[in-house]
Amino acid sequence: MQALTITATKAQLDSILEALEGASDHDALQAVSEQLRDHFRVDHLVYHWVSSSGDQYGCGSYPDAWVLHYIEQEYLRIDPVIQGCYRRFHPVDWKQLDWSSKAARAFQADAIAHGVGNQGYSVPLRGPNGQFALFTVSHNGDDDDWSEFTAANRRHLILIAHYFNHKALELHPERTPEAGQTLSPREVDAMTFLAMGYSRAQVAETLSISEHTLRVYIESARFKLGAVNTTHAVARALSRGLIVI
Amino acid sequence: MQALTITATKAQLDSILEALEGASDHDALQAVSEQLRDHFRVDHLVYHWVSSSGDQYGCGSYPDAWVLHYIEQEYLRIDPVIQGCYRRFHPVDWKQLDWSSKAARAFQADAIAHGVGNQGYSVPLRGPNGQFALFTVSHNGDDDDWSEFTAANRRHLILIAHYFNHKALELHPERTPEAGQTLSPREVDAMTFLAMGYSRAQVAETLSISEHTLRVYIESARFKLGAVNTTHAVARALSRGLIVI
DNA sequence: TTCTAACTCCCCCAAAACAGCGAGGCTGCG
DNA sequence: CGCAGCCTCGCTGTTTTGGGGGAGTTAGAA
Structure with missing residues (x-):
């Protein structure tokens, strides 16, 4: 040695x-x-x-x-x-x-x-x-x-x-993951609160919008992220760094 | 300057x-x-x-x-x-x-x-x-x-x-977080597949266990992570690096 | 050895989320 | 000006999750 x-x-x-x-x-x-x-x-x-x-x-x-x-x-x-x-x-x-x-x-x-x-x-x-x-x-x-x-x-x-x-x-x-597309501010809000464990009703109340409107954001975010459900969308938004909790 | x-x-x-x-x-x-x-x-x-x-x-x-x-x-x-x-x-x-x-x-x-x-x-x-x-x-x-x-x-x-x-x-x-925050292998599996967008039924099938058993894992993981629902648990597991997708 | 933690299975019912449809107002850009 | 994207609101019905129970096996650690 x-x-x-x-x-x-x-x-x-x-x-x-x-x-x-x-x-x-x-x-x-x-x-x-x-x-x-x-x-x-x-x-x-x-x-x-x-x-x-x-x-x-x-x-x-x-x-x-x-x-x-x-x-x-x-x-x-x-x-x-x-x-x-x-x-x-x-x-x-x-x-x-x-x-x-x-x-x-x-x-x-x-x-x-x-x-x-x-x-x-x-x-x-x-x-x-x-x-x-x-x-x-x-x-x-x-x-x-x-x-x-x-x-x-x-x-x-x-x-x-x-x-x-x-x-x-x-x-x-x-x-190195590719830089995907971005979410609109409302979509970011929605994803963020969902990632924090809020239910749709709670998120809607927090953002002062109707739950129906909220749903549009979630669906839109889901579509942009290529996600099949909310959990998937939140997971993708998180792992792409689009939201931070 | x-x-x-x-x-x-x-x-x-x-x-x-x-x-x-x-x-x-x-x-x-x-x-x-x-x-x-x-x-x-x-x-x-x-x-x-x-x-x-x-x-x-x-x-x-x-x-x-x-x-x-x-x-x-x-x-x-x-x-x-x-x-x-x-x-x-x-x-x-x-x-x-x-x-x-x-x-x-x-x-x-x-x-x-x-x-x-x-x-x-x-x-x-x-x-x-x-x-x-x-x-x-x-x-x-x-x-x-x-x-x-x-x-x-x-x-x-x-x-x-x-x-x-x-x-x-x-x-x-x-x-520096306390070390007790780990998930069991099955809990990691469950969280990972949920983060990938699988429904409970799909995850259960993938893991070859009953959906009831799967639910136990999800609830256990939720409890360990201090999460109020599945999306929250997945988000926490992700941001704590316990799962990676 | 004893004991804990992890893994596996089962019931029922209420609450929440999803899916499909549609509609209008606003802003910024070419 | 038209177009695109964003924000807002509504209905109906189906599917998925959540919460409340309980119970047995196995492997590894104290």
């Missing part, structure tokens, strides 16, 4: 970020991730996108055997790194995660057996519609060295995570 | 981030934001938290008159910076936003009249349950100077945004 790289100069960081920005496809991104791994002298460096439908996209240095095994075993659902980062705001050291459940410990043993490393640091990344990705560095080493490494490189890792995410999205624009 | 600061050395950035990390309350954070503003020589530098219920928390250098006016006019709903960043992944220059609507132009004129500046750069920040915050620098100046400034300082601004968010959350832990 080589010593971890404890510091990176501004110039080094700049050149890494530039290489990242210049990547033009998945293979190039993969190559950059390997360069980054070598630069930091960690065992692994991975970007992992988890889509709403359970699809995954990974890029990095994990062994293929582990990746396939991970997908096959549906580890996505029990991986404490995913679970923990999914409900955290900030980057997290793997030691801070909850490894107490039986499934988590089994997963951990399996991961270490596949050479993933016993130490790790993961940066959660989020998109406007609940999109979620992780940027992770992992390593096999003792706690002190790892603490020193993460303390020294945290800022760089955050920034690299950002740029990695940026590039990965650029390469897969289908993950 | 002073010239914008085009570069910051690693040492300067480090000292800024350390000051940020050392802030112990809102006033200290406010002070750091003013130091940052002076350091970058921009007109304004603001952190703006928008909660799902419409509450707001701001910290930065906007004039009090503008902040009060903003809240009073409920500009949150029409502010193109909020609207635009809410549906974007990455930091954005205000020029890239959609200012075409009448309300947006009126807002823009009002903002400029209050000294907000015609240029701006905003970094969206997200939390695990749909929490949303913005970190913004704004300035009064011409396009070329501003482009040069943002190109040179983008990375620093992203990092500072990160740390600002970290600190703001540390100072207001109540914004």
Whole structure:
């Protein structure tokens, strides 16, 4: 095991970020991730996108055997790194995660057996519609060295995570939702109050209009949003950012 | 108007981030934001938290008159910076936003009249349950100077945004929701299909359970989410990031 | 082991939402 | 000026949801 790289100069960081920005496809991104791994002298460096439908996209240095095994075993659902980062705001050291459940410990043993490393640091990344990705560095080493490494490189890792995410999205624009059409002010009002749990009667009263009129707005919004019912329309309006509650 | 600061050395950035990390309350954070503003020589530098219920928390250098006016006019709903960043992944220059609507132009004129500046750069920040915050620098100046400034300082601004968010959350832990808000797998299934517009009968069929059983899940989810009806529950599940469609 | 939480099934009836039809006034744009 | 989009109001009948009960199994955690 080589010593971890404890510091990176501004110039080094700049050149890494530039290489990242210049990547033009998945293979190039993969190559950059390997360069980054070598630069930091960690065992692994991975970007992992988890889509709403359970699809995954990974890029990095994990062994293929582990990746396939991970997908096959549906580890996505029990991986404490995913679970923990999914409900955290900030980057997290793997030691801070909850490894107490039986499934988590089994997963951990399996991961270490596949050479993933016993130490790790993961940066959660989020998109406007609940999109979620992780940027992770992992390593096999003792706690002190790892603490020193993460303390020294945290800022760089955050920034690299950002740029990695940026590039990965650029390469897969289908993950970025299209900007749909807008709703009229009254439609926005209607959708907003409905999303707040008001019944049609309550919304109509709140907006000082008849319930019949309100219904026209709801139907119109439903039509614009391609929704089959009110709940669907509210869900779409929310996830497209057309209303905020 | 002073010239914008085009570069910051690693040492300067480090000292800024350390000051940020050392802030112990809102006033200290406010002070750091003013130091940052002076350091970058921009007109304004603001952190703006928008909660799902419409509450707001701001910290930065906007004039009090503008902040009060903003809240009073409920500009949150029409502010193109909020609207635009809410549906974007990455930091954005205000020029890239959609200012075409009448309300947006009126807002823009009002903002400029209050000294907000015609240029701006905003970094969206997200939390695990749909929490949303913005970190913004704004300035009064011409396009070329501003482009040069943002190109040179983008990375620093992203990092500072990160740390600002970290600190703001540390100072207001109540914004970090309690963890008990999770839904069971079946409840997630139910909410997800309902959000996709399925009727109860369709969801029950899809999940291969009786409609009665499904109703138990919906009611249970409604109870957990503190929702008064299905639409409300779906809206909350969505905006808390418990389901994704 | 005990206990909790999750999953599954069943009844009835009132309230709310949906679907289809139509109609008129207002504003802003080309 | 006409057109398009928005805002407003009405009727009738069918379908879907909500609220009130109760009850058994299984898997995992304390």
